[in-house]
Each structure stands twice: as C-alpha cells, then as structure tokens.
Amino acid sequence: MGSFIVRVLINGLALWIASWLLPGMDISTSATTGAVANAGITQGSDTLGVILAYLFIGLIFGVVNALVRPLVKLLSLPVTILTLGLFTIIINAAMLYLTSWLSSYTPVHLTIDTFFWTAILAAIIISIISLVAGRIPGAGKR
Incomplete structure (x- = not known):
C-alpha cells in the first residue's frame, strides 16, 4: 500500500512538471471561484487545492497504468517489437x-489540447521523471 502512495506522489509530481513545461496541458477544477472567494478562503488553501488536484489526477493516472496499461502492452506486443x-x-x-x-x-479535469504532440511530449517527460524518482533510495519497492 505504501508503494502505491509513493507512486501516486511521483505521478502527481511528474504531471505537475509536465503541465508546467507544456503549455497545451492543464489541470483545472470545476469548482466555482466565486463561492471560494465569498467563503473567505485564503491563498494558502488555494495552493493546497492545486496540490490535491495534481494528486487526484496522479491517482487516476496510477489506476489507469495499473489496470489498463498491462492489457494494452500485451495486445500491442508485436507492434512494440517491430518498432x-x-x-x-x-x-x-x-x-x-x-x-x-x-x-x-x-x-x-486534465486537459490536453492536441493528442499527438502534447501527449507524446508529456508521456516522455512523465516517463523520465518516474524513472528518476523510482531510482531514489526508499522510493522503490521493498
């Protein structure tokens, strides 16, 4: 369970860096800003909301990678070998x-403006960050 939490944190960090580097990738919330402003919530809690948004998308990304990706990799094995x-x-x-x-x-919401280039570059960035973060002692599997 602890390994999955670390993976979600790494995914959230990787998604944040990818969205910071790529202008076509953004994470936003559907919460109304007027209600937040009227409630008197300060800037610090807005930062906490952004962090939680990235962690939530990192959680979705982790579940997708855990459940769907192995099946897709198996079905696309001939094409992967060919390329x-x-x-x-x-x-x-x-x-x-x-x-x-x-x-x-x-x-x-995670939005990607064009699938091909933004998603490809984001996938490369996220893969590199996940690879580097996975090599950090204590972040790997026990």
Whole structure:
C-alpha cells in the first residue's frame, strides 16, 4: 500500500512538471471561484487545492497504468517489437489521454489540447521523471 502512495506522489509530481513545461496541458477544477472567494478562503488553501488536484489526477493516472496499461502492452506486443520499443511512448500517451478522458467525469479535469504532440511530449517527460524518482533510495519497492 505504501508503494502505491509513493507512486501516486511521483505521478502527481511528474504531471505537475509536465503541465508546467507544456503549455497545451492543464489541470483545472470545476469548482466555482466565486463561492471560494465569498467563503473567505485564503491563498494558502488555494495552493493546497492545486496540490490535491495534481494528486487526484496522479491517482487516476496510477489506476489507469495499473489496470489498463498491462492489457494494452500485451495486445500491442508485436507492434512494440517491430518498432524496437518506440511504440511504448504511444502507449504512454494513450494512457495519459485516457486519464484525461476519465477526469472529465470528475471535478478535477486534465486537459490536453492536441493528442499527438502534447501527449507524446508529456508521456516522455512523465516517463523520465518516474524513472528518476523510482531510482531514489526508499522510493522503490521493498
């Protein structure tokens, strides 16, 4: 269970960095800003809301990667072998796009403007960050 929480934190961090680097990727909430402003909520809680939004999308992304990605990788194995593994980037982008679609049914939305380039670059960025963060001692599986 602790490993899954660490994976969600890493996914949230990777999604934040990808959305910071790529202008076509954004995470937003459907909460009305007027109600938040009228409630007297300060800037600090707005930052907490943004952090929770990224963690929520990281959770959705983790569930998609845990449940859907193995099946897609198995079904696309011949194409992956034929492209010498480069099709894995397309699979990662598709999982990101599936996360975007699933998040459209939640209060927190991941939006990607164009599937091909933004999702491909985001998939590469997220993969690199996950690879580096997975190598940190204590972040890996026990």
